[in-house]
Amino acid sequence: MRRIISMLLQNEAGVLGRVAGMFSARGYNIDSLTVAPTHDASVSRLTLVTAGDDAVISQIIKQSRKLIDVIEIADITSRAHLECELLMVKVELAQDALSAFVACLRRHPRAQVLDISAGVRTIEFTGTGAEVNTFLADLGDIASILELARSGTAALEPGEAVLAPAVETGPR
Amino acid sequence: MNAQLEIDDITTHPLAGTTLSGADIVVQVLADEGVDVVFGYSGGAILPVYDAVFRYNHDNVRADGSEPLPLIVPANEQGAGFMAAGYARASGKVGVALVTSGPGATNTVTPVRDSMADSIPIVVICGQVPTAAIGTDAFQEAPVSSIMASCAKHVFLVTDASKLEATLRTAFEIARTGRPGPVVVDIPKDIQNVPLVFAGEGRLPIPGYRARLRAIDEAALDDDACARFFAELDRASRPLIYAGGGVIAGTAAEALRDFAHAFGIPVTTTLMGIGAYDTTEPLSLHMLGMHGTAFANYAIDDCDFLLAVGSRFDDRVAGVPAKFAPHSKFLAHLDIDPAEIDKVKRVDWHHLGDLSRALSRLRAFGLARGVDGARLAPWHAEIAYLKSRHAMNYDRDATLIQPCAVIEEINRLTKGEAIISTGVGQHQMWAAQYFDFREPRLWLTSGSMGTMGFGLPAAIGAQFARRDRIVIDIDGDASIRMNLGELETVTTYDLPVKIVVLNNYGDGMVRQWQKLFFKGRFSASDKSLHKKDFVKAAQADGFPWAVRLDKREDLARVIAEFIAFKGPAFLEVVIDPDAGVYPMVGPGMSYAEMITGDHIHSRLPDAAPREASPAEMF
Numbered sequence: 001m002r003r004i005i006s007m008l009l010q011n012e013a014g015v016l017g018r019v020a021g022m023f024s025a026r027g028y029n030i031d032s033l034t035v036a037p038t039h040d041a042s043v044s045r046l047t048l049v050t051a052g053d054d055a056v057i058s059q060i061i062k063q064s065r066k067l068i069d070v071i072e073i074a075d076i077t078s079r080a081h082l083e084c085e086l087l088m089v090k091v092e093l094a095q096d097a098l099s100a101f102v103a104c105l106r107r108h109p110r111a112q113v114l115d116i117s118a119g120v121r122t123i124e125f126t127g128t129g130a131e132v133n134t135f136l137a138d139l140g141d142i143a144s145i146l147e148l149a150r151s152g153t154a155a156l157e158p159g160e161a162v163l164a165p166a167v168e169t170g171p172r
Numbered sequence: 173m174n175a176q177l178e179i180d181d182i183t184t185h186p187l188a189g190t191t192l193s194g195a196d197i198v199v200q201v202l203a204d205e206g207v208d209v210v211f212g213y214s215g216g217a218i219l220p221v222y223d224a225v226f227r228y229n230h231d232n233v234r235a236d237g238s239e240p241l242p243l244i245v246p247a248n249e250q251g252a253g254f255m256a257a258g259y260a261r262a263s264g265k266v267g268v269a270l271v272t273s274g275p276g277a278t279n280t281v282t283p284v285r286d287s288m289a290d291s292i293p294i295v296v297i298c299g300q301v302p303t304a305a306i307g308t309d310a311f312q313e314a315p316v317s318s319i320m321a322s323c324a325k326h327v328f329l330v331t332d333a334s335k336l337e338a339t340l341r342t343a344f345e346i347a348r349t350g351r352p353g354p355v356v357v358d359i360p361k362d363i364q365n366v367p368l369v370f371a372g373e374g375r376l377p378i379p380g381y382r383a384r385l386r387a388i389d390e391a392a393l394d395d396d397a398c399a400r401f402f403a404e405l406d407r408a409s410r411p412l413i414y415a416g417g418g419v420i421a422g423t424a425a426e427a428l429r430d431f432a433h434a435f436g437i438p439v440t441t442t443l444m445g446i447g448a449y450d451t452t453e454p455l456s457l458h459m460l461g462m463h464g465t466a467f468a469n470y471a472i473d474d475c476d477f478l479l480a481v482g483s484r485f486d487d488r489v490a491g492v493p494a495k496f497a498p499h500s501k502f503l504a505h506l507d508i509d510p511a512e513i514d515k516v517k518r519v520d521w522h523h524l525g526d527l528s529r530a531l532s533r534l535r536a537f538g539l540a541r542g543v544d545g546a547r548l549a550p551w552h553a554e555i556a557y558l559k560s561r562h563a564m565n566y567d568r569d570a571t572l573i574q575p576c577a578v579i580e581e582i583n584r585l586t587k588g589e590a591i592i593s594t595g596v597g598q599h600q601m602w603a604a605q606y607f608d609f610r611e612p613r614l615w616l617t618s619g620s621m622g623t624m625g626f627g628l629p630a631a632i633g634a635q636f637a638r639r640d641r642i643v644i645d646i647d648g649d650a651s652i653r654m655n656l657g658e659l660e661t662v663t664t665y666d667l668p669v670k671i672v673v674l675n676n677y678g679d680g681m682v683r684q685w686q687k688l689f690f691k692g693r694f695s696a697s698d699k700s701l702h703k704k705d706f707v708k709a710a711q712a713d714g715f716p717w718a719v720r721l722d723k724r725e726d727l728a729r730v731i732a733e734f735i736a737f738k739g740p741a742f743l744e745v746v747i748d749p750d751a752g753v754y755p756m757v758g759p760g761m762s763y764a765e766m767i768t769g770d771h772i773h774s775r776l777p778d779a780a781p782r783e784a785s786p787a788e789m790f
Contacts, residue, residue, distance in 0.1 A: 021318075
């Protein structure tokens, strides 16, 4: 079962390596992973998509929580959540496919053309992983895909809920 | 305001505000953390710290001429790591190894992983090539922070000199708190040389870790949880405690004993838990598991209530989790590590928190409700029967010296009070089975990693931790070869360490498996053509007492001389090469199917070993 796991990490050198290393050492798969600093520059947020049953996910979370630089961690898929992924895709467009391409963009209003060159279009699309897949399938029927880059899934909870960092109370 | 200033004066470090080099700061933090011995090997990238230790010892020499921070130099950095681990295991304090970059650091990977696997607090400080040279494939450069990240509790690469002091202090905090473990601090050489203002206080922010520690620290068993526990215990007629290394790490042995006594619950321990409960007590079942006592394993099979304390259902205990404790109706688990709950076996009741406090709380709750062990008399009788009917035993009539007889004879003299370290293999299991241990921190063994070569350096480290105790390394001929260079370390520092090599001319445990599961094809496990004369080797390294024992009639006399000798002593015992370790719960077997060998009574009428498939073997 697909799971989205969110972590707040101390923004230290090597922290991403430690998380990724723990996953590979314990035989857990990473389907996608995205990480960047948050509004607090000392904290990064990592969103990771993996698959596993409840026992595996529970171990993943517990083992991740043992890493010293993990501030907070949660299985976002166990709660109400919003998810988003950025796609950049470059397609080769035949002359006679132009109207079909425009129709495709209308069907997917969140798609945006970033670059127009002779016979080539570079497009940005944002949506859930499933929406990205649907858009790509649709686009692939019309134009030939030259390359693409996906950001990996990012996710937040709706409403007031936040993944809050633990408050540092200093060593005792 | 004045009062505030006075308090500050009292708490301020005497060196606060002074300028020290990075290297001097390393040494000062070691001293402040209570370190009284450092194990390590010098080299280019750690030279400034070695120089700082030299100057510190020169400037702070004690009245009796001794050094406050003696540097103990091994033959190989792996030795330094295991000495630090032996020191930590024997004392409960953080052991420290100090090594150079590249090969110095990578030689400590094995003791770091070993310490992680057994939850042993050590701090390994590594020199690193200068900051500007990192990543250039410089001389003696290795990616220590990446390598160690995979096997340590935590690793720091010091990239900002101003954080060096706080980093070192945090390293000790992480090593000793929570579930203890090894922490590596990688310090580039330029940072060791830079002048810094010493603060005398301060640690790095690690908010997530400290919050989790606090939660565990503050966790208390509420009345409901206690009531549920005792409701189930009341229902049980055959309750059992299965205690692990966490009891020792958590200094909970006293609370465990009081708890077991209060309610009359027998105790079996894991290999790592040996010493958590006095093995000479009537309620002690000694070790369980793959090579546990038959009576402990049968008691696990019989019990209807099992309380795991600081243990983790490891594969050497619960090889087939579904068949482990098959009749237990209630499985309870006390631990400090949330990841161990439900990892291997789902439990019916658990509590995460300090083991000593949890056991004391349960005891107080039970006593207040008038619970006692009197009603368990039939179970106690059954335990006594199991212990006598399925007692440990071996071939007592053999002409060749039996390894268990050697252990028994030493134990008769040391009476469960000696510190025993081991290598890994048959000798390790015989020592675990036949020695008594009256208290924690006397049994030092590489439990989870199973590192051959652990015994000798661990004994050296332990002797530095406990000058007052007799320290004996029970080793095998193959295991001791792995770190044989440390024989010289024993005599260099004139340590009264006792070394026993049970020589069966081969990798005995490997041979035992090959005999049982590979039709006797002894691939690469026979050492009968090896030419080493161990006694001459010990003499060459300066052992004033080095003896080979190969006649059964000499056993008692030679062992008495060996134990009585005041200085370093080396005893090689030529043992029966066919002696096996029994009982044995083979791979894929349940405890009921345990092979007990020719000298221990089995419950099975015919305990012929079944052939295991290679797939289930490790």
